[in-house]
Amino acid sequence: MSIFPPTERVWWNQPIEKTEVMWVTIAFVWALVMFFMMPYWHISGEQNLSNEAYKVNPEVYGEKVEAWAEKYTIREEGDTGIPVVRPPAGGDVYMLGRTWEWWPIVELQKGQSYRFHLSSMDWMHGWSLLPENINIQVHPNYEMIFTVKPTSSGEFGVICNEFCGIGHHTMVGKIYVTDK
Amino acid sequence: MAEFRTCPDTGFKIDLAADKLIKWNAVTAVVFLLVGGLFGLMVALTRWPAVHLLPADLFYLALTAHGLDVLIVWIVFFEVALIYFCACVLLNARMVLPKVAWLGYILMLGGAAITNVAVLSGESSVMFTSYPPMMAAQEFYLGIILFAVGALLACLVFFATIITAKKERTYEGSLPLVVFGAMTATIIAVFTILSGAVILVPTWLWSLDLLANIDTLMYRVIWWGFGHSSQQINVVAQISIWYAIAAILFGAKPLSEKVSRGAFLLYILFLQLASAHHLLVDPGISSEWKIFNTSYALYLAVLASMIHGLTVPGAIEAAQRKKGFNKGLFEWLRKAPWGNPVFSGMFLSLILFGFLGGITGVMMGTEQLNIIIHNTLYVPGHFHGTVVVGTTLAFMAMSYWLVPTLWQKELVFPGLAKWQPYLFGLGMGLVSTFMMGAGTLGVPRRHWDMTFADATLGYDFPAAANLMMGLNGVAAVIGSIGAAIFILNMVGTILWGKAKVPAPAAAAEAPAAPSVTGAATSYGSAGTMEVPGTFVLALIFLTAFILYYFVNWKYLSGVWGLS
Numbered sequence: 220m221s222i223f224p225p226t227e228r229v230w231w232n233q234p235i236e237k238t239e240v241m242w243v244t245i246a247f248v249w250a251l252v253m254f255f256m257m258p259y260w261h262i263s264g265e266q267n268l269s270n271e272a273y274k275v276n277p278e279v280y281g282e283k284v285e286a287w288a289e290k291y292t293i294r295e296e297g298d299t300g301i302p303v304v305r306p307p308a309g310g311d312v313y314m315l316g317r318t319w320e321w322w323p324i325v326e327l328q329k330g331q332s333y334r335f336h337l338s339s340m341d342w343m344h345g346w347s348l349l350p351e352n353i354n355i356q357v358h359p360n361y362e363m364i365f366t367v368k369p370t371s372s373g374e375f376g377v378i379c380n381e382f383c384g385i386g387h388h389t390m391v392g393k394i395y396v397t398d399k
Numbered sequence: 400m401a402e403f404r405t406c407p408d409t410g411f412k413i414d415l416a417a418d419k420l421i422k423w424n425a426v427t428a429v430v431f432l433l434v435g436g437l438f439g440l441m442v443a444l445t446r447w448p449a450v451h452l453l454p455a456d457l458f459y460l461a462l463t464a465h466g467l468d469v470l471i472v473w474i475v476f477f478e479v480a481l482i483y484f485c486a487c488v489l490l491n492a493r494m495v496l497p498k499v500a501w502l503g504y505i506l507m508l509g510g511a512a513i514t515n516v517a518v519l520s521g522e523s524s525v526m527f528t529s530y531p532p533m534m535a536a537q538e539f540y541l542g543i544i545l546f547a548v549g550a551l552l553a554c555l556v557f558f559a560t561i562i563t564a565k566k567e568r569t570y571e572g573s574l575p576l577v578v579f580g581a582m583t584a585t586i587i588a589v590f591t592i593l594s595g596a597v598i599l600v601p602t603w604l605w606s607l608d609l610l611a612n613i614d615t616l617m618y619r620v621i622w623w624g625f626g627h628s629s630q631q632i633n634v635v636a637q638i639s640i641w642y643a644i645a646a647i648l649f650g651a652k653p654l655s656e657k658v659s660r661g662a663f664l665l666y667i668l669f670l671q672l673a674s675a676h677h678l679l680v681d682p683g684i685s686s687e688w689k690i691f692n693t694s695y696a697l698y699l700a701v702l703a704s705m706i707h708g709l710t711v712p713g714a715i716e717a718a719q720r721k722k723g724f725n726k727g728l729f730e731w732l733r734k735a736p737w738g739n740p741v742f743s744g745m746f747l748s749l750i751l752f753g754f755l756g757g758i759t760g761v762m763m764g765t766e767q768l769n770i771i772i773h774n775t776l777y778v779p780g781h782f783h784g785t786v787v788v789g790t791t792l793a794f795m796a797m798s799y800w801l802v803p804t805l806w807q808k809e810l811v812f813p814g815l816a817k818w819q820p821y822l823f824g825l826g827m828g829l830v831s832t833f834m835m836g837a838g839t840l841g842v843p844r845r846h847w848d849m850t851f852a853d854a855t856l857g858y859d860f861p862a863a864a865n866l867m868m869g870l871n872g873v874a875a876v877i878g879s880i881g882a883a884i885f886i887l888n889m890v891g892t893i894l895w896g897k898a899k900v901p902a903p904a905a906a907a908e909a910p911a912a913p914s915v916t917g918a919a920t921s922y923g924s925a926g927t928m929e930v931p932g933t934f935v936l937a938l939i940f941l942t943a944f945i946l947y948y949f950v951n952w953k954y955l956s957g958v959w960g961l962s
Contacts, residue, residue, distance in 0.1 A: 253948065
């Protein structure tokens with residue numbers, strides 16, 4: 220009985236029953252399959268996060284984003300005053316998180332790859348692209364860079380899913396993806 | 400010199416000092432379950448779009464308090480009671496250093512109170528995880544540190560007690576498997592608390608303006624070494640309880656001591672790597688690091704859980720078959736005491752933990768799959784499948800045995816108790832399921848308003864997401880009624896329960912004495928050859944696991960290209 224000491228002192232020599240041996244073997248094989256799925260996906264899957272990141276001062280990052288946005292702004296979003304920025308296909312895309320907005324709005328072209336830069340100006344934020352449901356943790360002082368290739372077009376929401384203070388639930392941004 | 404009483408139900412010798420400490424820790428745990436549970440109910444009712452109970456500031460406050468009071472305070476107080484029970488009662492041992500144990504209790508209680516006051520005063524709505532650079536009041540960190548020091552003292556008393564018990568030969572041979580499990584949990588607890596100290600002490604100093612800066616990435620790596628490992632203590636504690644209840648109700652022995660103990664050993668070696676589960680989409684960490692750590696090396700801790708998932712019901716099946724419940728694959732299970740909350744709570748905990756908590760945890764802990772899960776409501780959905788319907792339900796099941804036995808009182812509402820595990824298990828199981836469902840649609844965790852009513856730019860979730868959040872609210876109410884019945888039963892039994900009639904009436908229900916069970920065979924599976932029913936259940940579990948795992952790879956393959 221499991222609440223008493225083993226009845227035989229030398230329990231480590233007792234045979235293991237065959238159901239247990241079978242199950243341990245099956246479970247271990249499954250564990251290996253799951254383990255190797257991750258490197259396998261790095262080789263042949265289309266959705267992997269890059270390992271590229273840099274330490275960055277939030278102010279410096281903010282200036283970079285603003286300079287970039289100024290260069291490629293094509294219009295403003297309604298009467299909100301938020302710029303919509305359309306960078307050349309294959310180029311860099313910058314977005315910053317701060318209380319409480321994702322800035323600026325970005326317009327991309329379907330099927331093209333972009334180098335996407337993300338960082339925070341203040342707290343930690345959670346970059347959540349919907350309805351794709353792609354989620355990335357955004358730290359202040361770290362600039363993360365990964366390649367994004369939109370495979371669908373339309374209007375996409377970017378919400379914040381890391382708690383960032385009392386206005387957290389109003390932090391929404393946008394990405395447009397055009398067919399051409 | 401320690402004084403003992405003999406438990407009339409079990410024949411164990413109980414050190415009176417330990418008796419008192421077990422009771423105080425258990426009662427305090429239940430009080431915090433009540434407090435933290437109420438906060439949880441308020442959170443669920445706020446996230447129900449049609450109800451939207453609390454204003455934003457109170458919602459974030461309640462969510463912070465909910466996390467702390469149930470995830471840490473309720474569970475750790477109960478675990479302290481549990482390790483004292485295992486070390487003293489199960490080994491017939493005297494408690495070493497009861498004064499240190501009381502100091503630990505006072506520190507834990509004081510720490511929990513200080514942190515709660517900091518949160519309730521409104522200055523520390525930083526969530527349970529308290530990520531910098533957002534800063535809480537310094538008392539917030541101080542309280543957690545004091546609580547952790549108290550818990551560390553409890554670990555110390557546990558180790559001192561089992562070492563002394565060995566020296567004084569209060570038991571023969573190896574530790575009982577359940578105590579071995581408790582020791583595993585305590586070893587992981589020491590690692591956990593030390594990780595917590597490494598990160599929370601500097602963070603506290605930072606909140607006192609004595610340190611200029613806390614690196615956010617470093618914080619997350621180390622904090623989760625504390626935060627996730629603390630949940631691994633729960634897994635081990637709950638599995639020890641499964642073994643204990645199987646033994647108490649069925650006289651079940653482990654199928655093989657070697658396999659079950661080996662699985663516990665795998666936990667000690669690998670469980671702590673799970674800090675990585677939280678960092679899979681963070682900048683500045685390499686994929687190699689992520690893959691190795693998130694998979695516990697080669698999923699060796701998952702392997703351990705899958706082993707316990709077979710050996711616990713397997714031990715019950717073997718014991719039942721020995722008693723003659725031998726017909727077909729499942730007579731042993733059908734004829735189990737489903738009306739006894741000790742059993743039903745334990746078995747539901749086993750099933751729900753495996754299917755709701757286990758499978759989903761492994762899935763979302765996969766490096767790339769985490770991209771479509773991270774920080775959505777799926778995450779709390781998963782851990783309500785582990786910590787609530789797994790750990791908390793197991794602790795409730797254990798309480799239905801422990802409280803009447805230790806206090807020697809009859810349950811006040813045995814009829815309600817019969818239904819309680821089903822009500823709580825069903826309600827909270829659905830909470831877990833609906834949150835995960837909403838999470839797959841992208842609904843964020845820790846979020847006051849998914850309609851984005853006050854936002855400059857909006858986003859519309861599909862109607863299904865709103866529906867699921869409503870159903871989540873309904874399920875949370877059902878689960879809360881279940882929790883309330885449990886608390887009422889425990890408090891009522893301790894305060895007004897009728898004294899148990901000592902033997903022989905009680906003896907009939909009591910667990911079999913060692914002499915009885917030791918009789919027929921030497922280890923659990925001897926004489927019955929096989930546990931085919933359990934094996935079939937395990938294969939059903941594995942099939943669900945494999946299907947669910949690959950369905951999510953399919954989902955991932957449909958999203959935008961990332962590299």
